[in-house]
Structure formats: structure tokens, C-alpha cells
Amino acid sequence: MSKTNLSKLKLGWMLSPRSGVNSRDRDVLEGLQPHPNIKELEIENYPGAEFPSWMQMGDPLSSFPKLVKLRLRYLKNVEEWSLDWNENDNLPALQYLELFCCDQLKSLPAQLCNLTSLKSLSITFCDSLSSLPRELSRLTLLETLHIGWCPCLESLPELGMQEQKSCIRSLVIDDCKELSSRLEGLQYLTSLESLELKKCPKLKLSTHDLEHLSALKTLKVDSPIDLPEFMEGRVSVTVISNDSPGRWVIRNED
Numbered sequence: 205m206s207k208t209n210l211s212k213l214k215l216g217w218m219l220s221p222r223s224g225v226n227s228r229d230r231d232v233l234e235g236l237q238p239h240p241n242i243k244e245l246e247i248e249n250y251p252g253a254e255f256p257s258w259m260q261m262g263d264p265l266s267s268f269p270k271l272v273k274l275r276l277r278y279l280k281n282v283e284e285w286s287l288d289w290n291e292n293d294n295l296p297a298l299q300y301l302e303l304f305c306c307d308q309l310k311s312l313p314a315q316l317c318n319l320t321s322l323k324s325l326s327i328t329f330c331d332s333l334s335s336l337p338r339e340l341s342r343l344t345l346l347e348t349l350h351i352g353w354c355p356c357l358e359s360l361p362e363l364g365m366q367e368q369k370s371c372i373r374s375l376v377i378d379d380c381k382e383l384s385s386r387l388e389g390l391q392y393l394t395s396l397e398s399l400e401l402k403k404c405p406k407l408k409l410s411t412h413d414l415e416h417l418s419a420l421k422t423l424k425v426d427s428p429i430d431l432p433e434f435m436e437g438r439v440s441v442t443v444i445s446n447d448s449p450g451r452w453v454i455r456n457e458d
Contacts, residue, residue: 208239208241209241210238210239210241210242211241211242211243211244212242212243212244212245213238213242213244213245213246214245214246214247214248215233215236215245215246215247215248215250216246216247216248216249217229217248217249217250217251218249219249219251226251226252229250229251229252229253230252230253230254230255230256233247233250233252233255233256234256234257234258237256237258238268240267240268240269240270241270242268242270242271243270243271243272243273243297244271244272244273244274245271245273245274245275246273246274246275246276246277247275247276247277247279248275248277248278249277249278249279249280250278250279250282251280251281252281252282253281253282253283253308254282254284255282255285259285260285260286260287260288268295269295269296269297270297271295271297271298272297272298272299272300273298273299273300273301274295274298274300274301274302275300275301275302275304276302276303276304276306277302277303277304277305278304278305278306279305279306279307279309280305280306280307280308281307281308282306282308282309283308283309283310283332284309284310284311285309285312285313286313287313287315287316295319295321296320296321297321298319298321298322299321299322299323299324300322300323300324301316301319301322301324301325301326302324302326302327303326303327303328303330304326304328304329305328305329305330306329306330306333307329307330307331307332308331308332309330309332309333310332310333310334311333311334311335312327312333312335312336312337313337314337314338314339316337317337317339317340317342317343318342319343320342320343320344320345321345322343322345322346323345323346323347323348323371324346324347324348325343325346325348325349325350326348326350327350327351327352327354328350328351328352328353328354329352329353329354330353330354331354331355331356332356333354333356333357334356334357334358335357335358335359336351336357336360336361337361338361338362339361340360340361340362340363341361341362341363341364341365341368341370341389344368344369344370344371345371346370346371346372347371347372347373347374348372348373348374349363349372349374349375349376350374350376350378351376351377351378351380352376352377352378352379352380353378353379353380354379354380355379355380355381355382356382357380357382357383358382358383358384359383359384359385360377360383360387360388361388362388362389363375363387363388363389363390363392363393364389364390364391364392364393365389365392366392369394369395370392370393370394370395370396371395372393372395372396373395373396373397373398373419374396374397374398375393375396375398375399375400376398376400377400377401377402377404377407378400378401378402378403378404379402379403379404380403380404380407381403381404381405381406382406383404383406383407384406384407385406385407385408386407386408386409386410386413387407387409387413390413390417391413391415391416391417392416393417394416394417394418394419395419396417396419396420397419397420397421397422398420398421398422398423399417399420399422399423399424400422400423400424400425401424401425401426402424402425402426402444403426404426405426409425409429410429411429411430411431411432414429414431414432414435415432417435418434420435420439421438421439421440422439422440422442423439423440423441423442424441424442424443424444425441425442425443425444426443426444427443428443429441
């Protein structure tokens with residue numbers, strides 16, 4: 205596409221219930237490569253099984269220096285997203301990345317951790333996703349992380365590290381029933397203001413995990429939890445039942 209003044213672009217497909225994978229789908233998307241001036245890009249209902257080269261190779265991706273938002277929604281057949289990046293290749297302006305209803309996607313490329321400007325990452329309803337990039341904590345400007353409805357996700361990477369400051373303010377993990385163990389590195393999220401952890405029966409959250417979260421204002425969980433003493437009276441806690449709208453709330457105090 206050669207429209208140099210185009211800053212927002214949505215590429216969408218109208219699908220019928222019987223729509224399947226067509227080898228031409230990738231060729232069509234290949235020919236729709238946006239202009240380098242694009243700032244927001246959304247791809248929806250793409251029926252192909254593979255991404256075009258401009259979404260995988262280092263050189264074409266680095267030609268989008270102004271891209272701020274990228275949304276990938278309802279990509280039912282894509283199983284793999286590979287990026288041929290080296291240490292210096294990335295999307296330098298990208299701040300928002302959303303993956304929604306990518307049913308067959310099994311993993312995300314490790315190179316996503318090179319997105320050093322990323323502020324918001326949302327990964328939801330990805331039924332086959334089993335893992336996330338290991339070095340997620342390298343996204344030092346990340347403010348919002350939302351992971352939900354990923355039934356095959358078994359573990360999370362370390363969320364924070366002692367030697368670097370984290371900017372994460374909001375963390376939501378919802379309905380990931382195979383997610384087990386603990387939230388490694390949670391204690392280093394010292395800017396965290398809102399934590400929501402629901403429908404993850406194998407994931408353990410203890411009072412010790414909360415002890416260093418000095419900025420926390422809101423906590424939403426499935427079952428009551430003992431707060432560290434310094435949090436009592438200033439953190440709003442909502443306990444949400446899976447079967448009823450009942451809730452227990454400790455309200456903020458001035």
C-alpha cells in the first residue's frame with residue numbers, strides 16, 4: 205500500500221461458517237503490506253495459516269518505525285508467529301500489542317521481549333497457547349499486562365527482577381486453569397497498583413507474595429487472603445465467587 209498519509213489501517217475478512225484455510229490467503233495479506241508511516245494496524249478474521257513475510261522478517265518489520273498499536277484478532281488458523289530478528293531489530297514505537305482469539309497459536313516469539321517501548325500487552329482467548337516468552341521482564345516500560353482464558357497455559361515467565369525497576373501498574377490473570385506454581389518475580393513489581401487473579405485454581409498467592417507491593421491499591425481474587433499488616437485499611441480487596449455475585453470488600457480509608 206502506498207498511501208503515505210494513512211495512519212490507521214484495519215485489514216479484515218468476512219468469513220462464512222464453512223470458511224477454511226486457502227493457500228491464497230497468505231498471498232492476499234502479503235500484498236497488503238502497509239506503508240511505513242502506519243501508526244495503528246489491526247488484522248481481524250485472517251483465515252490463513254501463516255503470516256506474510258512482512259510480519260516475520262526483520263527488515264520489513266523494522267520499516268514500520270511509527271507503529272504504535274498492533275491488534276491481532278480472530279486469527280483462527282495461525283499456529284506459529286516467528287520473527288527473524290536480531291538483538292537490535294524491533295518495532296521501536298510499538299506501545300500496545302493485543303492478541304485475541306488466536307485459537308491455534310501455540311507460542312509467541314522470544315523476540316517480542318525486544319519491544320522496549322511496549323506499555324500494554326493483552327493476550328486473551330488463545331486456546332492453544334502453552335507458554336510465553338521467558339524474558340518478559342525485559343519489557344521495562346510495560347504498564348499493563350492482561351492474560352486471560354488461555355486453558356493450555358501452564359506457566360508464566362518471571363514477571364520482575366530485583367536489579368531493574370518495573371513499571372507494571374495493572375496485572376490481570378483470569379481463567380487460566382492449568383497455570384500452576386507461583387507468580388515468580390511478583391515481589392519486584394513495586395509500581396503495581398491493581399492485581400486481579402481469578403479462576404486459576406492451581407496458582408498460589410500468599411501473604412508473602414504481597415509484602416513488597418507498596419503501591420498496591422486494588423486486589424481481586426477468588427478466595428480470602430490475609431493481607432500484610434501495612435496494607436490493611438488502604439487496599440481494596442474484592443473476593444469474587446465463581447458461582448455467585450457475592451463479594452467481600454475492604455474499602456480504602458483516607
